[in-house]
Amino acid sequence: MINEDRIWQRLQSLSTIGHTEAGGIIRLSFTKEEQQAKDLVATYMKEAGLSVRIDEAGNLIGRKEGKNANAPVVMVGSHLDSVYNGGNFDGPLGVIAAVEALQAMKEQNIETEHPIEVIAFTDEEGARFSFGMIGSRGIAGTLTAEDLHYQDKDGITIAEAMASAGLNPDEVSKAARKPGDVKAYVELHIEQGRVLEQRNLPVGIVTGIAGPLWLKLIIEGEAGHAGTTPMNLRHDALTAAAKMMLTIETEAAKTGTTVGTVGQLQVFPGGINVIPNRVEFTLDLRDIDEKVRDGVEERILQQAREICQIQGVNLNVELLQRVPPVPCSELVQSAAKAAFEELGYEIFTLPSGAGHDGMQMKDLCPIGMLFVRSKNGISHNPEEWSSKEDCGHGAIALYKTIVNLAIQKN
Numbered sequence: 001m002i003n004e005d006r007i008w009q010r011l012q013s014l015s016t017i018g019h020t021e022a023g024g025i026i027r028l029s030f031t032k033e034e035q036q037a038k039d040l041v042a043t044y045m046k047e048a049g050l051s052v053r054i055d056e057a058g059n060l061i062g063r064k065e066g067k068n069a070n071a072p073v074v075m076v077g078s079h080l081d082s083v084y085n086g087g088n089f090d091g092p093l094g095v096i097a098a099v100e101a102l103q104a105m106k107e108q109n110i111e112t113e114h115p116i117e118v119i120a121f122t123d124e125e126g127a128r129f130s131f132g133m134i135g136s137r138g139i140a141g142t143l144t145a146e147d148l149h150y151q152d153k154d155g156i157t158i159a160e161a162m163a164s165a166g167l168n169p170d171e172v173s174k175a176a177r178k179p180g181d182v183k184a185y186v187e188l189h190i191e192q193g194r195v196l197e198q199r200n201l202p203v204g205i206v207t208g209i210a211g212p213l214w215l216k217l218i219i220e221g222e223a224g225h226a227g228t229t230p231m232n233l234r235h236d237a238l239t240a241a242a243k244m245m246l247t248i249e250t251e252a253a254k255t256g257t258t259v260g261t262v263g264q265l266q267v268f269p270g271g272i273n274v275i276p277n278r279v280e281f282t283l284d285l286r287d288i289d290e291k292v293r294d295g296v297e298e299r300i301l302q303q304a305r306e307i308c309q310i311q312g313v314n315l316n317v318e319l320l321q322r323v324p325p326v327p328c329s330e331l332v333q334s335a336a337k338a339a340f341e342e343l344g345y346e347i348f349t350l351p352s353g354a355g356h357d358g359m360q361m362k363d364l365c366p367i368g369m370l371f372v373r374s375k376n377g378i379s380h381n382p383e384e385w386s387s388k389e390d391c392g393h394g395a396i397a398l399y400k401t402i403v404n405l406a407i408q409k410n
């Protein structure tokens with residue numbers, strides 16, 4: 001019932017919009033490329049029999065009515081914008097698969113109790129303004145006038161960019177939906193990791209979206225001559241930092257779910273023959289269980305302080321951001337599990353380490369996600385790839401999941 005060829009051909013057509021010399025995609029929000037992508041998808045939505053509109057936040061929405069005009073809507077979608085030199089699947093697959101699911105419903109004459117809306121959110125990635133998920137914030141009602149002051153690298157604000165795209169920034173609050181008006185939000189997305197590939201599975205059900213906790217650790221020791229300072233008289237900030245990094249690795253691994261990464265490291269003064277007196281490094285800790293994540297943080301910092309005492313160095317910790325993880329709802333997960341059972345797919349669940357629009361929708365409605373296998377786990381890169389067959393498996397799983405959600409009378 002799902003037309004794999006149609007999905008694939010539409011993905012190929014979209015990939016020509018904003019194509020870069022480096023072989024990737026660039027579709028920043030409120031640019032003509034993003035508009036072209038939305039225009040093209042609007043034609044697909046119409047083919048699927050949907051009524052199409054752009055809301056006040058620039059979201060492209062295609063709607064199929066339900067048997068009960070007052071029933072809350074089931075929303076399904078993803079985004080069409082990209083990072084700089086991104087891939088063809090991150091975002092577009094979720095939108096195209098959702099349109100395909102609705103087109104299949106039309107072709108099969110399937111009517112549902114609840115209305116269904118396919119949505120292509122404005123600016124999920126945040127590549128242009130370093131502030132993302134603009135469209136989903138708009139729908140969730142959390143996009144503020146202050147948010148619209150974020151600027152791109154040319155000094156253009158979100159409000160100005162919206163105006164140039166024909167939107168009225170003073171009206172974004174009208175994009176907000178009321179809790180109770182939306183039954184659930186479901187998104188199909190590429191995994192952007194290697195878990196499904198390693199398990200040799202085309203699709204999986206997402207248990208939650210991990211929230212990043214970002215810290216900066218600053219260690220201050222004492223500089224000294226590398227040749228004349230004996231080992232027992234040193235207060236080396238870098239060896240202290242190195243021990244902390246091993247602690248991070250050990251403590252994160254112990255949980256089986258938390259991931260911890262040191263991505264930035266600076267060593268001062270940075271001379272080959274000088275004992276480092278200052279080290280700064282960042283820590284990115286993620287888990288879909290906030291308690292587990294914060295427990296790991298506590299144990300890491302406790303041990304870091306012990307290391308500092310032994311080494312005779314000082315530690316300062318700066319909080320850069322603490323984003324709460326968002327669990328995927330029982331409602332959507334069980335609808336997806338029923339879908340997988342009907343299809344004879346192995347039910348496999350996994351967390352999302354990357355952020356998605358569902359994080360913004362969490363206070364509006366129950367959310368959930370499905371992941372499609374990513375080749376080599378590569379994403380945000382022209383090498384990003386999911387096979388045509390896997391895209392088809394994802395779309396049919398999404399189709400069944402939406403039908404399960406939309407036919408139920410409650």
Ligand SMILES: [Zn+2]
Nearest residue numbers: 090091124189
């Ligand atoms: Zn994405």
